[in-house]
Amino acid sequence: MPVARGWGSGGLQVSLATVVPEDTVKVIDQGSDSSMNAIALRDLIQRTTGVETTTDAREATLIQTRHRIPEDELGEGQVMVFQVPISDPLRRVDPRPTVTRRLHAERDYAPIWLYLYEDHAQTGHSTFASAHPVEVEGGYIMTPSPIPRHDVPRLDGAPFLSLFGAGREAVVYAVPPYTEVRPLAFTDRPFEREHFDGSCALCGAADTFLVEDEEADSLRLICSDTDHCRRGRS
Amino acid sequence: MSAVLELDALTVRYGEGCPECEGSGPGSPARCTRCGTVWACRDVSLEVEAGDTVGIVGESGSGKSTVLACANLDRPPTSGRVLLQGEDVTEVRGGARRRLRAERLGIVYQAPAQGLDLSVTAGGNVADRLLAAGGRAYAPLRERALDLHQQMELPAGRLDDRARSFSGGMQQRVQLSRALATEPPILLLDEPTSGLDVSVQARLLDLIRRVQLERAVAMVIVSHDLAVIRMLADRLLVMQQGRVVEQGVTDQVLGDPQHAYSQLLVSSQLQ
Numbered sequence: 001m002p003v004a005r006g007w008g009s010g011g012l013q014v015s016l017a018t019v020v021p022e023d024t025v026k027v028i029d030q031g032s033d034s035s036m037n038a039i040a041l042r043d044l045i046q047r048t049t050g051v052e053t054t055t056d057a058r059e060a061t062l063i064q065t066r067h068r069i070p071e072d073e074l075g076e077g078q079v080m081v082f083q084v085p086i087s088d089p090l091r092r093v094d095p096r097p098t099v100t101r102r103l104h105a106e107r108d109y110a111p112i113w114l115y116l117y118e119d120h121a122q123t124g125h126s127t128f129a130s131a132h133p134v135e136v137e138g139g140y141i142m143t144p145s146p147i148p149r150h151d152v153p154r155l156d157g158a159p160f161l162s163l164f165g166a167g168r169e170a171v172v173y174a175v176p177p178y179t180e181v182r183p184l185a186f187t188d189r190p191f192e193r194e195h196f197d198g199s200c201a202l203c204g205a206a207d208t209f210l211v212e213d214e215e216a217d218s219l220r221l222i223c224s225d226t227d228h229c230r231r232g233r234s
Numbered sequence: 235m236s237a238v239l240e241l242d243a244l245t246v247r248y249g250e251g252c253p254e255c256e257g258s259g260p261g262s263p264a265r266c267t268r269c270g271t272v273w274a275c276r277d278v279s280l281e282v283e284a285g286d287t288v289g290i291v292g293e294s295g296s297g298k299s300t301v302l303a304c305a306n307l308d309r310p311p312t313s314g315r316v317l318l319q320g321e322d323v324t325e326v327r328g329g330a331r332r333r334l335r336a337e338r339l340g341i342v343y344q345a346p347a348q349g350l351d352l353s354v355t356a357g358g359n360v361a362d363r364l365l366a367a368g369g370r371a372y373a374p375l376r377e378r379a380l381d382l383h384q385q386m387e388l389p390a391g392r393l394d395d396r397a398r399s400f401s402g403g404m405q406q407r408v409q410l411s412r413a414l415a416t417e418p419p420i421l422l423l424d425e426p427t428s429g430l431d432v433s434v435q436a437r438l439l440d441l442i443r444r445v446q447l448e449r450a451v452a453m454v455i456v457s458h459d460l461a462v463i464r465m466l467a468d469r470l471l472v473m474q475q476g477r478v479v480e481q482g483v484t485d486q487v488l489g490d491p492q493h494a495y496s497q498l499l500v501s502s503q504l505q
Contacts, residue, residue: 106329110336110366117361118354120372121394186372 001167008041008066009167011083015045015064018079018163024052026060031068031209031224038066055227067130069151071208071228076159076177082145084166087173089133089143109141112184120189132191133184136175141184148224149193150209155181196221203232236320237281238419238452239305244314246274246300264295264475274300276476278314280454284419287446287453289467289484291460291499296473298456302424305454306341307331319419336366340413344425346405349412352398356383356408359397363415382411386441403434410441414449421445423455427462439465460503464488472496 001009019025025045029038033055041064046053054060057070064081074080090100093111103111112133119127126132130146134155144155145164155162155175162175175181185191199206201213201220208228210221223229249271255262265272275297282288290298304311307326316324318338326334343349350359357379364375383393386407392400397408406426413421426442427435439462445451446466457463463470463484470487472480472495480493491497 106332108329108332108366110332110362113365113370114354114358114362117365117372117375118358121355121357121376186370188371188373 002044003041005168006085007037008064008083010165010169010172011064011066011081011167012041012044012165013167014081014163014165014172015062016049018081019045019049019051019062021049021051023061024054024059026054026057026063026070027065028063028068028070028225029066031070031211032226034226056231057225057227067146067148068209068224069147069154071205071223071225074158074160078160080160080162082147082162082164084143084145084164084171085168086131087143087164087166087169087171089131089141104140107139112141116184116186120186126185126189126191128184135182135184137180138182142173142175142181144181148209149183149191152181152183152191153193157181200229200232203229205229205232236283237317238284238319239280239282239454240315240317240320241278241280241301241305242315242317244278244301244304244311244316245276246297246304246309247276247312248272248274260477260479262475264297273476275304275311275473278471278473278478280471280481282420282452282454284450284452285446286469287455287467289463289470290454290456290473291458291463291470292473293458293499297476298473299424300476301473302341302422302454302456305420306339306422307335332366336363337416338418339420339422340415340418341422342406342409342413342424342426344428346397346402346409349409350397350405352405353396355394355396356388356400356411357393359408359412360415363412367416378415379411382414386411387437401434403430403438406430406438407441410438410445414445417449419450419452421451421453423453423457425457426455428457428459442466460488460500472499 003009003012027038027042029035032038042053057072062079066083088100090103090112093115094100116126130148131143132149132152133141134144136142144152157178159177161177164173183191196210198221200210200223202222205223209224211224213220213222251271252269254268255266255271278301280288292298303309304316310324315322360379360382361375364378369375380393384390388407397405427438455466467484470484471478474495480487480496488500491500
């Protein structure tokens with residue numbers, strides 16, 4: 001791998017292993033197509049495979065992402081490739097892989113539910129911020145990678161294929177299209193997405209995932225998905 | 235009425251055995267002098283019905299804890315069977331054992347750290363068992379944890395304190411509320427009051443008494459303290475060298491012990 005582990009090597013391996021000549025590739029880093037990392041990865045894929053690239057999520061057939069799902073509605077035939085730093089959500093409850101593998105194998109998820117219970121008991125809410133654990137088809141508990149809570153419900157029944165690559169751990173996993181993916185939450189304490197006061201300072205969108213504008217002099221919120229935001233302004 | 239818990243001819247041995255120790259009768263040592271095989275418990279049977287308490291006494295190394303470990307499905311016996319409510323569960327392992335324990339077996343250990351996660355809150359230790367049994371709503375977990383917390387006379391304001399921060403006697407009460415979380419039909423107590431000072435011990439015994447009176451639970455209590463056994467157990471097994479050497483109604487065995495070891499045990503009690 002021409003990139004260091006921790007810089008998207010897991011996602012890149014998955015992208016390069018699955019990309020076909022007909023693909024159009026988009027690479028985003030925290031929603032942006034133009035960060036240094038996104039540009040470097042996109043150029044690498046383009047130069048080594050010769051595929052077309054794009055910044056428009058609607059045109060892309062393969063989207064490698066660090067921690068966002070584009071705001072555009074994605075459809076069948078599209079592939080999301082997620083970069084994953086820590087692949088096991090049970091790492092929170094026990095750092096030993098031998099233990100967490102047994103917990104997964106036996107579907108022994110009481111420990112992570114207990115973690116959630118302790119969160120509610122001590123802070124009044126869930127402290128899973130990004131990388132909110134999800135239950136896949138009512139059984140396996142998986143991390144969706146550190147995407148914001150805003151994006152988590154979009155995995156449920158999604159028409160696109162999700163591939164996950166963790167380079168450091170040499171782990172890949174996948175969620176097929178139209179699979180039930182539910183955030184871990186008590187039945188009487190519903191999962192909540194991030195709440196924003198206000199809308200995007202650039203495009204005015206009120207239903208997107210917003211981040212602080214680091215380039216502005218004063219504090220203002222803008223869309224994290226830069227391409228979607230750009231199109232929303234014109 | 236059928237037994238809630240039945241242990242049928244449990245034998246646990248470490249080693250292959252040899253013709254000499256396999257055929258040996260009562261009084262033979264737990265460790266075979268010829269082949270070195272250790273017979274941790276040998277041909278132990280007991281039945282406990284709902285509302286009934288069986289005590290197991292014996293010196294250290296007599297096999298009490300081995301019998302309890304088999305009942306809790308921690309380890310399979312070399313031979314013999316464990317039946318819960320008529321169902322043979324001797325070989326149950328993995329996820330099925332976890333569910334079975336969550337729903338039907340409660341256990342209190344001598345050492346709080348064995349029965350509790352001390353880094354988790356008192357309420358969390360109770361909720362854990364409800365979660366293992368499939369509870370997925372928060373409010374009922376809280377209600378149940380608080381209810382048991384209060385039944386065990388623990389201060390309501392400390393439900394969300396970590397188990398580590400409680401005193402030894404309180405930790406035993408947290409263990410008891412954890413054990414009772416799902417109202418299991420079977421409660422196993424392994425030296426629950428040992429190591430507590432007498433006033434704290436008395437309070438815990440009172441609570442266990444109340445559990446007996448208010449719940450139709452089948453109880454097995456292991457203790458080396460005959461006073462505890464006298465107070466709690468209806469029937470009694472005396473173990474020595476892995477074997478049951480005497481059994482019967484508690485008052486009878488303690489009042490008129492027949493076996494030499496039982497006599498020794500009763501006579502060596504401090505008055």
